[in-house]
Amino acid sequence: MDQLTWTGSLGTWLDPVLGIVAAVFGVLVLTQLVLSLFAPAVTLQSNADGSLMARGGPLGLVETLVGFALWGLIGVILVYIIGGVLLPYGDAGIIGAISKRFTPVWVALVVTFVVSVRFKRRLGLYGKLFDSTVGMIGFGLVMFWVFTAFFGGLFDLIATHDSFAQISSLKNKLPGIPVPDAAEKGLFPHYLLGGDNLARDNFSRMVDGAWIVIRIAPLATLFAFMVGITLGVPAGYYGGALDTVLSFLANLILAFPVILLFYLLVTPEIVDTGIPSYMAAFLFIFPIVFFAVLLNSRYHTQPSKRAPILLIVLGTMTLLYLSLISQPGTKVVLLPDWLDLYNVPSGILVVFVSVVFVNAPTVFRIVRGLALDLRTRDYVAAAQTRGEGPWYIMLWEILPNARGPLIVDFCLRIGYTTILLGTLGFFGLGLPPESPDWGSTINEGRKLLQIYIHPVLPPAIALLTLVLGLNLLADGLREESLKD
Amino acid sequence: MGLFILRRLGMMILTALCLTFIVFFLTNLGPNLEKLAKSEASVRMPDDQVITWLDNRGFNQNVFVKYGEWLGVLPGYVIEGTDGIARARCAQPGQDPADAVRFCGILQGDWGTSSVFKSDVLSIVSTRLGLTGWLMLSVMLVMVPTALVIGVMAGMREGSKLDRSLSTVSIVTTATPEYVSGVIFIAVFTTTAVGLKWFNGSARSAMDDITFQNFTLPVLTIALYGIGYIARMTRASMTEVMTSQYIRTARLKGVSFRKIVINHALRNALIAPFTVIMLQFPWLLNGVVIVEELFQYKGFGSALVEAASNNDIELLLGISVVSVFIVLFTQLLSDIGYVFLNPRIRIS
Numbered sequence: 001m002d003q004l005t006w007t008g009s010l011g012t013w014l015d016p017v018l019g020i021v022a023a024v025f026g027v028l029v030l031t032q033l034v035l036s037l038f039a040p041a042v043t044l045q046s047n048a049d050g051s052l053m054a055r056g057g058p059l060g061l062v063e064t065l066v067g068f069a070l071w072g073l074i075g076v077i078l079v080y081i082i083g084g085v086l087l088p089y090g091d092a093g094i095i096g097a098i099s100k101r102f103t104p105v106w107v108a109l110v111v112t113f114v115v116s117v118r119f120k121r122r123l124g125l126y127g128k129l130f131d132s133t134v135g136m137i138g139f140g141l142v143m144f145w146v147f148t149a150f151f152g153g154l155f156d157l158i159a160t161h162d163s164f165a166q167i168s169s170l171k172n173k174l175p176g177i178p179v180p181d182a183a184e185k186g187l188f189p190h191y192l193l194g195g196d197n198l199a200r201d202n203f204s205r206m207v208d209g210a211w212i213v214i215r216i217a218p219l220a221t222l223f224a225f226m227v228g229i230t231l232g233v234p235a236g237y238y239g240g241a242l243d244t245v246l247s248f249l250a251n252l253i254l255a256f257p258v259i260l261l262f263y264l265l266v267t268p269e270i271v272d273t274g275i276p277s278y279m280a281a282f283l284f285i286f287p288i289v290f291f292a293v294l295l296n297s298r299y300h301t302q303p304s305k306r307a308p309i310l311l312i313v314l315g316t317m318t319l320l321y322l323s324l325i326s327q328p329g330t331k332v333v334l335l336p337d338w339l340d341l342y343n344v345p346s347g348i349l350v351v352f353v354s355v356v357f358v359n360a361p362t363v364f365r366i367v368r369g370l371a372l373d374l375r376t377r378d379y380v381a382a383a384q385t386r387g388e389g390p391w392y393i394m395l396w397e398i399l400p401n402a403r404g405p406l407i408v409d410f411c412l413r414i415g416y417t418t419i420l421l422g423t424l425g426f427f428g429l430g431l432p433p434e435s436p437d438w439g440s441t442i443n444e445g446r447k448l449l450q451i452y453i454h455p456v457l458p459p460a461i462a463l464l465t466l467v468l469g470l471n472l473l474a475d476g477l478r479e480e481s482l483k484d
Numbered sequence: 485m486g487l488f489i490l491r492r493l494g495m496m497i498l499t500a501l502c503l504t505f506i507v508f509f510l511t512n513l514g515p516n517l518e519k520l521a522k523s524e525a526s527v528r529m530p531d532d533q534v535i536t537w538l539d540n541r542g543f544n545q546n547v548f549v550k551y552g553e554w555l556g557v558l559p560g561y562v563i564e565g566t567d568g569i570a571r572a573r574c575a576q577p578g579q580d581p582a583d584a585v586r587f588c589g590i591l592q593g594d595w596g597t598s599s600v601f602k603s604d605v606l607s608i609v610s611t612r613l614g615l616t617g618w619l620m621l622s623v624m625l626v627m628v629p630t631a632l633v634i635g636v637m638a639g640m641r642e643g644s645k646l647d648r649s650l651s652t653v654s655i656v657t658t659a660t661p662e663y664v665s666g667v668i669f670i671a672v673f674t675t676t677a678v679g680l681k682w683f684n685g686s687a688r689s690a691m692d693d694i695t696f697q698n699f700t701l702p703v704l705t706i707a708l709y710g711i712g713y714i715a716r717m718t719r720a721s722m723t724e725v726m727t728s729q730y731i732r733t734a735r736l737k738g739v740s741f742r743k744i745v746i747n748h749a750l751r752n753a754l755i756a757p758f759t760v761i762m763l764q765f766p767w768l769l770n771g772v773v774i775v776e777e778l779f780q781y782k783g784f785g786s787a788l789v790e791a792a793s794n795n796d797i798e799l800l801l802g803i804s805v806v807s808v809f810i811v812l813f814t815q816l817l818s819d820i821g822y823v824f825l826n827p828r829i830r831i832s
Contacts, residue, residue, distance in 0.1 A: 029649070033646060033649060036644060036646045134652075252499055254766075255499060255503060255766070255808060255815070256506075258770050259770055259773045259774075260788060260792070260803075263788075263792035265510075267792070269519060269795070270510060270513065270516075273513050273514065273515055275513075422661060422663060423661070423663065423774065426777075427777070442663055442664070446667060449667065449670050449671065449685065450674065450675055451675075451676075453671040453675050454677075456667050456671065457667075457671060460663075460664045460667050461668075464659060464660055464664050467659040467660075467661070468655070468660075470659075471659045472655060475655060
């Protein structure tokens with residue numbers, strides 16, 4: 001096999017087109033920005049003949065042109081992607097080959113978007129997301145990585161090589177390098193994004209890194225929310241001494257420089273003392289507490305329903321909880337082996353704990369603020385007059401009404417958690433050193449950054465696009481939830 | 485006002501005590517001390533010797549006592565060791581323990597000795613802090629004006645194209661953590677692969693002599709992450725002011741848009757961002773650690789990494805005292821500043 005170029009034969013005519021369209025788009029956007037500083041903002045303009053113009057003058061013209069140029073740009077990029085999928089392997093270069101590997105992701109994305117847009121009026125807040133361009137772009141970026149992680153991690157459809165396998169002749173080689181004797185050994189014929197310093201495939205490591213991030217970040221954020229909500233709602237609702245103490249503790253953790261905290265929690269010596277395991281035992285109990293109070297406050301008037309529901313839900317959760325924190329070989333061994341459903345590698349558990357620990361106080365502050373505001377509402381007073389218990393009011397009256405800002409913050413916080421995970425990887429803390437997660441890969445690649453830039457850029461851009469997607473998604477959700 | 489500041493000060497001291505105690509507790513846990521003993525004395529020391537070594541040097545006292553000694557509110561230990569040598573916490577090297585002063589903690593200005601750099605913690609921390617100070621100053625000079633201009637321009641006409649473009653820019657910058665933007669900057673502006681080579685990829689030379697070439701990228705990398713956040717806060721505050729009654733009155737009176745923005749809106753719109761900028765310091769500290777690692781600038785942040793990864797207990801404590809103090813002090817400053825800037829609170 002030959003060395004692949006970036007765009008292959010497709011690029012010979014498409015590259016100049018892309019260049020021209022991009023240049024036109026850039027110039028138009030700049031013109032628009034400069035014009036909008038000076039030109040008067042015309043929203044509706046009446047012409048001399050009595051007709052109305054929606055957006056007149058040079059600014060309106062430029063705006064229309066920018067719209068056309070943007071569609072042109074999107075069209076050209078789509079040609080690259082579709083061309084890559086349809087043309088035979090190698091004809092569309094590296095971009096085309098990558099696009100071909102992502103085929104299941106493209107299919108899943110198209111299906112998701114078509115179904116969602118078709119039924120958006122029946123899908124509540126999720127459906128409204130498809131009314132906002134920003135929200136759709138963000139959702140698209142996020143789902144791209146979710147599908148990549150899903151297809152790559154569960155079905156191994158996307159990665160081209162084993163992300164730990166080394167082919168020593170490909171050490172630090174540039175993107176598109178052919179793998180020697182690939183056909184005989186049954187390997188994929190190219191290292192699409194080149195090899196890293198240990199001669200592993202950059203593309204496969206990026207894809208496998210997505211699976212790690214997508215598994216940890218949302219789950220850790222969810223746990224942080226459970227902790228924050230379980231402590232924040234009562235703090236805001238009751239106020240007084242409880243609020244003072246909890247707020248003081250939250251501010252205490254927030255005043256800690258995050259990296260110092262990571263170094264203090266994640267070093268092997270501290271892990272040996274068992275402190276992270278105890279913290280895990282403490283932090284992960286909050287979901288059980290939350291659901292116990294939630295269900296009990298709802299069903300305590302119907303004892304016949306309450307007992308079975310509580311028994312099933314809490315029994316399952318307790319088993320999951322005990323399996324999660326119980327680790328053979330650490331200080332916390334609570335379950336016998338036959339009952340221990342799964343074991344999380346202890347490095348991952350420590351990372352998980354420290355990320356939850358850093359995020360929970362901020363969530364607490366947000367929830368507390370919301371509860372402080374909502375407790376003065378009429379429906380709370382009505383529930384109090386009906387004689388509802390305080391926990392019912394907190395969890396079934398106040399919490400559902402705080403969901404808008406909480407969902408938005410949840411999206412933002414997954415992004416922030418992703419950044420934190422990257423930070424941990426960047427300092428080589430917690431995650432195993434060979435791990436393909438994006439932060440560790442950036443950390444490994446930066447040592448030779450002056451000479452080889454290609455091992456670092458894929459994980460950097462992957463992390464950037466995922467976090468950007470989450471931020472845009474949160475922005476879109478905020479905009480749409482404010483509309484009603 | 486005086487009472488308010490006093491209460492905040494009291495709270496701040498309490499927080500500082502709690503935080504330094506947590507760091508002290510975590511760094512003085514058994515395994516850390518064992519590692520210290522082995523690295524200081526000999527790596528192949530048997531366990532019972534480790535214990536006597538620690539005993540003789542006062543490491544096995546109650547953690548609260550040790551914390552009090554370190555803080556300088558309890559008298560330093562004087563221990564007649566099992567090997568017959570008397571050691572005192574406060575004795576200078578070569579000094580007779582009997583002559584040593586009674587109290588020596590951070591309150592007395594005695595911050596201990598770094599086990600990695602073999603020199604006084606206070607002098608290390610202050611030189612490193614000086615280097616980081618230049619970095620912070622340059623970041624502030626770049627970040628604050630840029631962010632305020634972006635925020636004000638975006639917020640003065642809510643929903644306009646300018647607003648949308650600038651808001652997108654600020655979202656992109658908040659989504660780019662320092663280790664991503666730094667790596668991309670280095671790749672684009674310094675490597676032969678791209679071929680621009682405008683700047684230096686390392687800020688090592690900036691420790692002696694700051695130039696445009698070696699300092700631009702680190703400053704830009706830290707500033708970029710903060711710009712988006714401050715700009716978004718400024719934009720929110722600006723849109724709120726622009727929809728208020730007195731701005732409408734001014735417009736109805738026929739005051740020009742430029743005059744309204746500059747004379748009427750700006751001053752009120754900048755109160756909230758002030759608080760945000762002050763509260764950015766803890767985040768800056770984070771960014772500083774990453775950027776100093778990435779650009780090999782031996783400042784405060786890289787001292788933190790070196791101390792933490794080499795189990796240098798005294799240095800790590802010194803660094804955490806300083807960073808906790810910086811965070812709490814800026815919080816206090818932002819509270820007081822908010823009260824001063826906001827006439828509604830100041831006058832009542």
